[in-house]
Amino acid sequence: MQFDIVLVEPARPENVGAVARAMKTMGFTSLRIVASEAHSQPAAHWVAHGATDILTSAEVFTSLELALADVDLTIATTARSRARFHYCYTPQQLNEQLTERQQWLQRAAVVFGREDSGLTNQELALADLLTGVPMVADYPSLNLGQAVMIYCYQLAQLLPAVPPMVAEPEAGQLQALRQRAVRLLAELDVADDQKLSDWVHQRLGVLEQRDVVMLHRLLHDIEKKLSR
Template sequence: MDLSIVLVSPARAENVGAAARAMKTMGFTDLRIVASDAHCDPAARWVAHGSGDILDNLTTYATLADALHDASFTVATTARGRSKFHYYATPAELVPLLAEKSQWLPKVALVFGREDSGLTNEELALADVLTGVPMVADYPSLNLGQAVMVYCYQLASLMQIPVKPLVEVDENQLTALRARTDRLLASLNVADDQKMVDWLQQRLGLLAQRDTAMLHRLLHDIEKKLAE
């Protein structure tokens, strides 16, 4: 699986170093940093300890959208209750989900937000699926480096899946389905039902390739009927 780790505006160099170390330990190599130069601080390399190659080869971007320019599927991490989005996959639930996605979507991005405030609603809206770590603590929060380690450990098994030729499908199929759904809701004059729109958009990312293709067929038939 080709997976990129994206850190949005990390403030502490130590957290970037810890993230790099977690990635190296579990076999991930592509680190992307958005709107931050914390990785330039020597503390990042001290904490990375043996993972300097991850820091040497990271790429930086001005915005999250820029960092996701080549991602065909995006997973964003968030704490429950911090946003208007309410549908989450646990790290364990991501494993079969991404295993299926890797058969038809070539590039996956896993996004982590700011240490103090996470990701904005606008940034979360760029994701296909949201994920959160179930916790018992009264204050449900993980250090950024810890969070990266949790996910890298959980998803490391995906790196052992033999690389197979991707299924012959359009990798933009999911993006096209989202756009097609938006157009249909607008034509039905229900696009202002934000609760329904949010629910639908957040659920589309959970669909397998065959389900996505079938929904395209259904929407095609509906569009055809509405045009009569």
């Protein structure tokens, strides 16, 4: 599984340089930037020190949706509890979730929000999994570089070669299932049930491959029945 580190509107070049350095240290190479040119500033390169190749090869996108267009699994980081989002994993728990998925998903993105305000609820809604770092302090705060280092350190365990597989993973299985589920909710006239839609969206992200395959079969049968 390939990991992309995605930064949404980073403001401080020094933070982006620290991110590049953390990535390089732990073996990650793919950096994506949303709506910012901070990575191109001299201060970012000064702090990166030895990881400037990650900055120069970073991909820039105008929106988070575009940055995630070719990603199979999106993991969004959040420092606050959001009422609509009930399933949030620690970095260690995230590894447990991804261990099975690395055998059948090709690309995953870990998304980090703005230094001052994080990710919006709309941006969090694009994610398959939510994750946060538990902290003891009354006013917890990690700078961007520290947060990326924590996740790169934890996820580096998944970077070694994937065990042999019977077949190559089929790209887009999870995205296709999500799209099918959304269409089915609309056809059943329950798409406006926000609680149900949120539950479906959040739970699809924790499915294992065999569950995804079986749900594809089930939805195919339901679609076939409805079309008659």
